[in-house]
Amino acid sequence: xNTTAVPATGEPAVRKNSPGAARGTRRPxxxxxxxxxxxxxxxxxxxxxxxxxxxxxxxVAMSFKELTQFYxxxxxxxxxxxxxxxxxxxxxxxxxxxxxLKSFTTTxxxxxLSVGLCWLLGTAAAVFMQETFKGRGFLRALxxxxxxxxxxxxxxxxxxxxxxxNGLINHVLHDQLGLTDSPSFWLIGDNSFWALLIVSVWKGWxxxxxxxxxxxxxxxxxxxxxGALDGAGMWQQIRKITLPSLRSVNQVLVLVLFxxxxxDFNTPFVLFGKSAPEAADLxxxxxxxxxxxxxxxxxxxxMSVLLLLFLLLVxxxxxxxxxxxxxxxxx
Amino acid sequence: xxxxxxxxSGAVAVSLxxxxxxxxxxxxxxxxxxxxxPKTLTYWASNQGxxxxxxxxxxxxxxxxxxxxxxxxxKLEVVPWSDLLTRIMxxxxxxxxxxxxxxxNTWSASLQSTGALLPWDEKNFSKIGGKERFVEAALGSTxxxxxxxxxxxxxxxxxxxxxxxxxxxxxxxxxxxxxWDEMVASGKKLSKDGKWALGAEGANLSNNIHQVFxxxxxxxxxxxxxxxxxxxxxxxxxxxxxxxVDFMAKDKIIAxxxxxxxxxxxxxxxxxxxxxxxxxQAAASTFKSQGMSDDEWGVAPVPVQAGAPGQGKNVNSxxxxxxxxxxxxxxxxDGALEFVKFMTSDEExxxxxxxxxxxxxVKAAQSDPAFDRPELKVLRDTLATSAEALPQVPSESxxxxxxxxxxxxxxxxAANGGEVTTESVKAELAKAQQQMPQQ
Numbered sequence: 202x203n204t205t206a207v208p209a210t211g212e213p214a215v216r217k218n219s220p221g222a223a224r225g226t227r228r229p230x231x232x233x234x235x236x237x238x239x240x241x242x243x244x245x246x247x248x249x250x251x252x253x254x255x256x257x258x259x260x261v262a263m264s265f266k267e268l269t270q271f272y273x274x275x276x277x278x279x280x281x282x283x284x285x286x287x288x289x290x291x292x293x294x295x296x297x298x299x300x301x302l303k304s305f306t307t308t309x310x311x312x313x314l315s316v317g318l319c320w321l322l323g324t325a326a327a328v329f330m331q332e333t334f335k336g337r338g339f340l341r342a343l344x345x346x347x348x349x350x351x352x353x354x355x356x357x358x359x360x361x362x363x364x365x366x367n368g369l370i371n372h373v374l375h376d377q378l379g380l381t382d383s384p385s386f387w388l389i390g391d392n393s394f395w396a397l398l399i400v401s402v403w404k405g406w407x408x409x410x411x412x413x414x415x416x417x418x419x420x421x422x423x424x425x426x427x428g429a430l431d432g433a434g435m436w437q438q439i440r441k442i443t444l445p446s447l448r449s450v451n452q453v454l455v456l457v458l459f460x461x462x463x464x465d466f467n468t469p470f471v472l473f474g475k476s477a478p479e480a481a482d483l484x485x486x487x488x489x490x491x492x493x494x495x496x497x498x499x500x501x502x503x504m505s506v507l508l509l510l511f512l513l514l515v516x517x518x519x520x521x522x523x524x525x526x527x528x529x530x531x532x
Numbered sequence: 533x534x535x536x537x538x539x540x541s542g543a544v545a546v547s548l549x550x551x552x553x554x555x556x557x558x559x560x561x562x563x564x565x566x567x568x569x570p571k572t573l574t575y576w577a578s579n580q581g582x583x584x585x586x587x588x589x590x591x592x593x594x595x596x597x598x599x600x601x602x603x604x605x606x607k608l609e610v611v612p613w614s615d616l617l618t619r620i621m622x623x624x625x626x627x628x629x630x631x632x633x634x635x636x637n638t639w640s641a642s643l644q645s646t647g648a649l650l651p652w653d654e655k656n657f658s659k660i661g662g663k664e665r666f667v668e669a670a671l672g673s674t675x676x677x678x679x680x681x682x683x684x685x686x687x688x689x690x691x692x693x694x695x696x697x698x699x700x701x702x703x704x705x706x707x708x709x710x711x712w713d714e715m716v717a718s719g720k721k722l723s724k725d726g727k728w729a730l731g732a733e734g735a736n737l738s739n740n741i742h743q744v745f746x747x748x749x750x751x752x753x754x755x756x757x758x759x760x761x762x763x764x765x766x767x768x769x770x771x772x773x774x775x776x777v778d779f780m781a782k783d784k785i786i787a788x789x790x791x792x793x794x795x796x797x798x799x800x801x802x803x804x805x806x807x808x809x810x811x812x813q814a815a816a817s818t819f820k821s822q823g824m825s826d827d828e829w830g831v832a833p834v835p836v837q838a839g840a841p842g843q844g845k846n847v848n849s850x851x852x853x854x855x856x857x858x859x860x861x862x863x864x865x866d867g868a869l870e871f872v873k874f875m876t877s878d879e880e881x882x883x884x885x886x887x888x889x890x891x892x893x894v895k896a897a898q899s900d901p902a903f904d905r906p907e908l909k910v911l912r913d914t915l916a917t918s919a920e921a922l923p924q925v926p927s928e929s930x931x932x933x934x935x936x937x938x939x940x941x942x943x944x945x946a947a948n949g950g951e952v953t954t955e956s957v958k959a960e961l962a963k964a965q966q967q968m969p970q971q
Contacts, residue, residue: 296966366789389944476937494933
């Protein structure tokens with residue numbers, strides 16, 4: 202009440218009192234007021250251009266050049282090659298294109314599984330952690346440890362654990378439980394996909410847990426109380442109250458997890474080194490190998506541009522559908 | 533009003549600062565060296581000792597000695613092998629690199645083609661005492677034939693067969709194998725009860741290349757034709773790769789676990805009496821650091837298909853080693869040459885090669901009695917009579933990556949029980965060849 206009353210009476214009073222005097226100072230004042238936000242934005246904008254946009258533009262320019270070892274030292278002088286690099290990358294009849302396609306499908310499968318599992322684990326843990334019980338704080342902190350550890354240290358430990366002859370995983374699976382006939386390889390061959398997935402989920406789910414936990418705090422208790430009165434069990438409460446209320450949180454969470462996982466370079470690089478096994482050849486490491494190992498930075502840049510376009514498309518579609526969904530519920 | 537002005541000018545200042553810092557980093561990539569800062573040098577050393585700390589301990593006193601003599605302070609960075617090539621490439625692109633650096637001698641031609649390294653013409657060589665001071669074989673791995681070398685030899689090495697004397701005695705084997713047939717025969721006696729005959733670093737791309745290059749020579753194959761074009765699928769090359777992988781797949785004298793080795797695990801297996809033989813270059817210091825005394829292991833030349841090591845099909849090692857190069861953009865050209873002269877002087881060569889267990893590529897230093905140990909005698913003879921340099925072509929380092937990966941994949945499939953056939957080897961090599969740059 203009070204707050205609405207003050208401006209209603211205050212503003213006309215100002216206008217009425219000094220019409221002439223205000224005109225002299227108001228115009229520059231308004232210009233100033235409109236310019237100030239832009240001026241304040243300027244540093245961020247310039248940095249954004251320098252740190253984000255400029256490298257992207259240079260990367261896109263590189264993708265049209267034949268940037269090999271012969272032009273590395275003076276890369277401005279590398280000849281323009283038009284769309285050659287793109288043709289090279291998407292010609293699926295050649296080994297280069299074929300392996301890019303295979304790497305792309307591997308990455309898609311990997312991302313879907315990893316994001317799905319991260320979300321599932323994160324949501325389950327967050328929901329169970331809603332109840333107050335002894336040791337809850339400790340468990341919450343413990344769950345966040347993988348997220349807080351430096352990537353390199355954590356993944357290198359995993360790579361020790363996955364070693365065939367001396368690793369912990371095989372020691373448990375083979376030596377102690379006797380589940381396998383012979384010790385399995387985790388860092389080479391087809392199993393490397395699962396090794397990578399395990400590490401990725403281990404590393405990614407605490408973030409989902411954290412975000413969902415924050416989202417849960419915003420669901421009013423009354424909803425659950427009303428649901429309980431209407432006879433909804435725990436499962437029904439989760440399905441009918443918790444999940445719909447988390448909808449907007451989930452939309453952002455899944456998008457962020459998707460982008461991070463799809464682009465993840467550190468995990469496979471630390472786990473497998475420069476040449477990842479085919480089963481775990483994620484797109485980021487594939488692009489790295491195409492540019493750094495074969496010194497063909499033009500082709501690598503072209504693949505990166507294609508990756509960028511794909512991710513933009515996915516993000517665009519995601520935003521289109523989620524915002525439409527939101528409008529529909531708003532209306 | 534005043535507050536507005538302060539805020540606005542603050543915003544503008546931050547923007548200007550941001551732009552200035554971002555633009556201030558680079559320097560022109562063009563141009564040659566200069567002598568702008570004659571009192572300092574940056575030196576990237578490769579990892580030669582058991583670890584990086586050991587290298588620092590070995591090199592720092594020598595750099596102090598150099599500083600006392602010339603007044604030039606050398607800033608040392610020991611770069612691990614896994615990063616070195618990428619670091620050099622980055623430095624090439626930005627023009628911001630060290631003044632002097634070590635390179636794997638097999639990269640010489642690749643790095644030469646980027647134009648980042650100072651060419652060693654007559655004039656530059658004369659400043660370090662002349663080309664004649666160096667051994668011929670080592671000079672063969674300093675860049676493409678017909679152009680000025682991109683680097684000078686610093687440490688030389690060759691491959692030898694190291695064998696575990698105790699394991700040989702236990703299996704009743706009297707002498708190390710001289711041919712691959714003998715290797716397989718002895719290997720089958722050694723490979724039992726969780727022990728294995730031969731070690732391999734199946735996931736180490738460079739090591740794979742060194743082995744299959746030599747076997748390729750023995751099968752009469754080069755991986756590049758006379759024009760420098762890749763030729764990975766010749767019968768000889770396929771047979772060479774198949775022979776190497778078959779030690780695991782068919783002959784079963786290499787433990788399957790070696791397929792994922794890339795961090796010298798095979799040397800620890802050797803020291804733990806789990807593997808009886810390794811094909812290695814200058815392994816003495818590593819064995820010592822693993823707690824093995826010098827009389828527990830023996831050295832012999834790497835086996836050949838038949839006969840004795842020599843030239844042509846009886847080559848049994850690559851010319852291994854480290855070269856020293858000067859970055860063309862150096863700001864202390866004279867100092868850099870002075871430093872190379874110091875590091876390749878007879879005195880330093882004797883001292884450093886003796887510490888690292890390598891062979892001096894400088895003729896005068898080789899005559900030192902320190903290099904008459906049985907191990908070094910084998911390595912030195914091999915280098916002098918039966919070693920050949922890896923192809924000196926611009927795409928050599930790509931070759932290491934793609935063919936090294938092909939061998940790694942074949943080992944992985946052999947380790948998982950898959951069959952390795954001539955067709956599967958050929959297919960893998962064909963895939964590797966198609967990844968090579970089109971020139």
